[in-house]
Amino acid sequence: MYRLILKTTSAITFLAQKQTDILLNADDLDAMYVCLRENCVIDDSTGAVKMNYEDFCHIASVCTEQIGPKCRCFFSPSNFMKFEKDESGRIAILPFYLYVMHTVGAAAPFIQNAEPPPLMRHIFGLDNCLISTLVSLTQARIDMSELDEDSDGFLQPHEMENYIKVLIPNLAQLHDMPAAFEKTYCCIATHKFFSSAIPTNEVEKACIKKMLLSNRLRDLMELHQESEEEVTDTELAENWFSLTSAQCICDMFLALDKDMNGTLIKQELREYTDRTLAAIFIERGRN
Structure with a gap:
């Protein structure tokens, strides 16, 4: 009996050590973020730190040298393709880094903490805005999963509407x-989230994982931040999810609804943005 317990303990210790050898720890994540920051470029228009595929491959080599082969799996071509790209084919490093943290389970411990841990402050250069974004996105993952009624990793429109409804009181820019x-x-x-969703089994659904990695969720989370400076309506409208933008969209479609019945017929839809919609698009639409 004693030998059996000893063997079991040894096996557990061995497996735990093996798991440690293949997973990234806090120091590894720190080193990876430094590699990302040092080998990327800053987008002049948005200020976001980005990388193209060539940078991505170079960073993979640097990280492998500094951290070891256990980080190589995160730098696969398929992982690069998961993220939204700008017109130059570049992805932002923050969503990628969040993906790595979610995968290794490093983000979960500080969801319960009011104050981000020192490691995160160090990694993000004491940037509370980025830390807040990280916490918000991780919380979004939890909240979306709770609303996923059939636990298939996808949200239907009514589930997504419920998520946004619950989120609104926490978005400072939507308080009014x-x-x-x-x-x-x-x-x-x-x-907006479902505009690129692919119907699954004839039911319109959006993948939670893809939404978490999308720029759309990042734009929505930006509404957490209260602006200390006076912002013009034009600047507010640049974010699709701002109250100004939503009201403009609503007013535009209400203006098209000549009979005020809450729906647009084809003739009314033709007037959208000075008749710029293709006829084939309108004909395929529903009355």
């Missing part, structure tokens, strides 16, 4: 939203 506009806002925001 009229209560009567809330349902409309949830619908508009949901359609």
Whole structure:
């Protein structure tokens, strides 16, 4: 009996050590972030730190040299293709780094903490805005999973609307939203997420994992931050999820609805943005 317990303990210790050898620890994540920052470029228009595929491959080699082969799996071509790209084919490093942290389970421990741990402050250069974004995205993953009724990793439109409805009170830039506009806002925001969703088994669904990696969720999370400076309506409208943008979209479609019945017929839809919609698009639409 004693020998059996000893063997079992040894096996558990061996497996734990093996798991440690293949998983990234806090120091590894720190080193990876430094590699990402030192080998990327800053987008002049947005200030975001980005990398193209050539940078991605170079960083993979640098990380492998400094951290070891256990980080190589994160730098596969398929992983690069998961992230949204700008017109130059570059991806932002923050969503990629969040993906790595989610994969190794490093983000979960500080969801319960009001104050981010020292490691995160060090990694992000004491940038509370980035830390807040990280926490928000991780919390989003938890909240979306809770609303996923059939636990298939996808959200249906009504589930996404419920997520946004719950999120609204926590978005500082939406505090002035009229209560009567809330349902409309949830619908508009949901359609933005579903604009590129592929129907699954004839049911429109959006992949939670893809939404977490998308720039759309990042734009939505930007509404957490209160602006200390006065911002013009034009600047606010640049974020699709801002109250200004949503109200503009709503007003535009209400203006097209000549009979005020809440729907657009083909003739009304033709007037959208000075008749710029293709006829074939309108004909395929529903009345």
